[in-house]
Amino acid sequence: MNLKNGLLALFLMSATWVFSQEKKITLEEIWNGTFSQERLESLQSLKNGQEYVVLDFDRKAGTSSIEVFSYKTGEKTRTLLNSADLNEIQSFRAFEFNEDESKIILVTEGEPIYRHSFRGIFYVYDVADKTLQKISDDQIQEPTLSPDGSKVAFVKENNIYIKDLSSEEVVPVTTDGEINSIINGIADWVYEEEFSFVQAYEWNKTGDKIAFLRFDETEVPEFSMDVYGQDLYPTKTTFKYPKAGERNSEVTLQVYDVAGKSTSEVNLEKYNDFYIPRIEWTNDPAVLSAQVLNRHQNVLDLLFIDTHDLSAEVVLNETDAAYVDITDNLTFLNDNSFLWTSEKDGWNHIYHYNENGKLLNQVTKGLWEVTNYYGFDPSSKRIFFQSTENGSINRDIFSIGINGKNKKQLTEKTGQNSADFSADYTYFINTHTNAETPYEFSLHLAKNGKLVREIKDNKKLLAKIADYGFSPKEFSTIEVNGAELNMWMIKPSHFDPSLEYPLFMTQYSGPGSQTVSNTFNGTNDYWYQLLASKGYIIVAVDPRGTGFKGADFKKVTQKELGKFEVEDIISVARKLGEKEYIDEENIGIWGWSYGGFMSSNALLQGNDTFSMAIAVAPVTSWRFYDTVYTERYMTTPQENPSGYDENSPINHVEKLKGDYLLVHGTGDDNVHVQNTMRMIEALVQANKQFDWAIYPDKNHGIYGGNTRLHLYTLMTNFIEETLKINSNTKSTL
CATH class of the missing domain: 2.120.10.30 (TolB, C-terminal domain)
Incomplete structure (x- = not known):
């Protein structure tokens, strides 16, 4: 053997040894917490500005504690409270201080309701005397201490109550609350989901008044879901869900006087068919602010309300040709001037x-x-x-x-x-x-x-994943349809540009969203690494309509959800398919929720480009989705029928050529399984073959127990069966 051939053989032996040492990632590892990251749980500053607190869980003992650290030294200065020292509770999962940090609300057991809301058992901990007081023997919602910590307000069965912590007297603020009819102090379903809040009441700065929203949802159409459970007969859950173009709750703004035990309604009669997405007290305890938004969500008034006479003054008007975003950025300064964010x-x-x-x-x-x-x-x-x-x-x-x-x-x-x-x-x-x-x-x-x-x-995590030989995310931009789109690509770890690889695209694509960001691996990223190790090129792209590139880029999709985004996704796939190392006959796509709406559309309307798609919990027609989200971008179906119908996948089923996997949970209160059932029926009547999976009683997240592992095993198998890797490429893996 000559020296040259000997070195080559040595190199090949070394390469083979290195490749053989790479650990293969498994779906079980992805979903059992192997790659979880350490964080600072419930981090918040104390009012002294010199210390911060974090929530610590002792998993072995089953206890939790609030630990105090010095900003200056980094050392733990004390333990503010430890559940091990309390007889009444084993542990708590969250906490909230009152204004002067003399008392803390502790969240113990809880029962989820929707995405953000839950009922639970809550306690008040007195920092000075180290005593614990249960707020109610019943499950309640959204307890909040008065600024001085002497009282706590909470919601039970759609009514607001105030408990005096000294006398333990409980006073009802409202009495007309009724399930699926009247809600006081917490948001209805659509406000919770689309305006992202549950607590719909606020103490003023001096604790002598509470402002709250009252929702009359009597005329809102009901939606029902079967709950299969474990019993012989299924049950049914029914809740008010306003679909696009239907009746919303009638919302009113109320002010309760704590001492006088009386409630007054703010006069908003000049507004018609409106939302109140935010209320916030100013630094003047007698002046309340409220944001009032028209149904089209393109005109917003910021009101200042004098609670002495309940007069309301418009201090700021924001308009937009498309829509006005709602934020939590309104900040009142000491002189009651205020900071505001806008895209104007x-x-x-x-x-x-x-x-x-x-x-x-x-x-x-x-x-x-x-x-x-x-x-x-x-x-x-x-x-x-x-x-x-x-x-x-x-x-x-x-x-x-x-x-x-x-x-x-x-x-x-x-x-x-x-x-x-x-x-x-x-x-x-x-x-x-x-990304690194x-x-x-x-x-x-x-x-x-x-x-x-x-x-x-999280250097320990970096050391752990080094054994797997993961491929880097390659960030770039790609120009299609006159727009420059952000993109990342993951190639197989032993990528050979002379070979052809199937392309699998991921995206979400919803208005103002972002999939392509310079962040470390989330759970799905580990799945993409698993797929890359099997020989797939993975690509993510943010089409027009997504966020953080200016209002024009984001709002170009107005009244046409699913038009420009789908055009961009198809154009990107075609452009990438022209690359020598991508097999243009094997291009797939997947997405969840809005992403499932997009992947379905891409497969149907791009049937000459995409050979397969997976859609998880997709919207299949915007007529099935809620008022606030859908009408923000589409107006109502009565006003914009073509925008609703021309871009919804349920109306393009006859174009199906490739392989299609449709997945939904029957307990999805957000994107109802109705979307998938109606899509199935349309596909059947078009005599189109497809695959589908239903997860009983699972919500929009489709999780719990082994559910996620099962789902991702199902999707991985479907990809391997339908997005074929050619034999030359497979032999190098």
């Missing part, structure tokens, strides 16, 4: 208004988005925020003067940065991640971003 210049930015709603100045400007507002420091007069200034797939933390000057970037590492500030804005804990880096937590000075100390990282 085409990008989401911060604005400062005086107490009468007069614009003082636009604080941030530029062709980038403010993606999170963190707060205002009155001592330095600086605002802290997160933005996309360094690229739409990245996030960085900045501060800026309230006058819009002296902007400073406070983070340095590329990727996704998010911040949690100390109460006095001396410090912030930064959470950083990117799992979560790492570090302490910084808020004035300049200087690193004070590393707190926690």
Whole structure:
């Protein structure tokens, strides 16, 4: 053997040894927590600004505790409370302080209702005397302590109650609550899902008044779902669900006087068919703010309500040709001037208004988005925020003067940065991640971003995954239909550009969403690595209509959900199919929810491009979905029938050529299984063959026990059966 051939043989032997050492990822590992990341649970600053607390679980003992740490030293200063020291409870899963941190609400056992809501047993812990007091023997919702901690308000069976913690007297604020009829103090289904809140009441600053929303859902159509359970006969759950174009709850704004035990309604008679997506007390305890949104969601009024006479004044009016986004960024300063975010210049930015709603100045400007507002420091007069200034797939933390000057970037590492500030804005804990880096937590000075100390990282996870030889995410952009779209690609670890690989696309594509971001692996990313190891190229793309690239890019899909996004997805697949290393005859796509709506449309309308698709819990016709979400982008089906019907997959079933897997849970209160059942019937009547799976009693997330493992095994098998890897490529894997 000559030297050259000997070195070649040695190289091949080494390569074979290296490849053989790579650990193969399994679906069981993905779903049993093997790749879970460490975090700082329930991180929040104490009011002293010098300490922060986290929730700690002792899984072995089955107890939980609130641990206090010093920002300055990083050392644990004390344990604020430990359930092991309490006789009444074994553990708690969440906590909430009152205004002066003298009392803490502890959340123990709970029963989920919808996506955010649950009923549970709650306790109040007195920090000074270390005593525990149960709020109610019954399951209740959304308990909140008064600012001074002397009382607690809560909702039970759709009525609001106030309990005096000293006398234990319970006073009803409302008495007319009734299931599927009248709701007081908590959101109805569509408000909870689409405006993202459950608690619909608020104490004022002095604790002498409570403002709350009352929902009359009597005229809202009911939706029912069979619950199969374990008994001989199934049961039925029925709830009010307003589908697009149908009646919404009639919502009114009420103010309750705690001392007088009387309730008054705010006069909003000049509005017709409207939403109240936010209420918030100003720093004046007699002045309440409310945001009133028209049904089309393109006109929003910010009202200031004088609760002495219940007069309402419009202090700010926001309009948009498409829709106005609802946020939690409204912040009242000490002089009752306020900060507000808006897309009115085409990008989401911060604005400062005086107490009468007069614009003082636009604080941030530029062709980038403010993606999170963190707060205002009155001592330095600086605002802290997160933005996309360094690229739409990245996030960085900045501060800026309230006058819009002296902007400073406070983070340095590329990727996704998010911040949690100390109460006095001396410090912030930064959470950083990117495609190569799992979560790492570090302490910084808020004035300049200087690193004070590393707190926690996930290097053990990095060491663990190194054994698997995962392929990197390759970020890029791709231009189709006159738009530049963000994209990432994962190739097989031993990729050979001379071979052809099947392409499997993932996306979500919903309005304002983002799939392509510079973040570390989520659970699905490990699944994509498993598929890549089997010989698939995985691609994610964010089409027009998704977020963080300006209002025009996001709102181009208005009144046409599923038109431009589908065009882009099909165009991307065709363009990628032109690459020599991609098998254009084997291109698949999948998605969940809106993503399932998209994958179905892509397979049907792009039947010359896609050979297979998986749709999990998809919307198959926007006529089946709720008012708030659907009408925000589509107006009503009465006004826009073609927009609803021309872009819904249920109306394109005759175009099916490829392999199609349709999956749904029967207990999905969000995207009802009706979508899939009607799609099945349409496919059957078109004599189209397809595969489908139904998960009994599972909600929109389709999880619980082995459910996720079963689902992903099903999808993996379907991909391998329908998206074929050619023999030349397979022999190299």
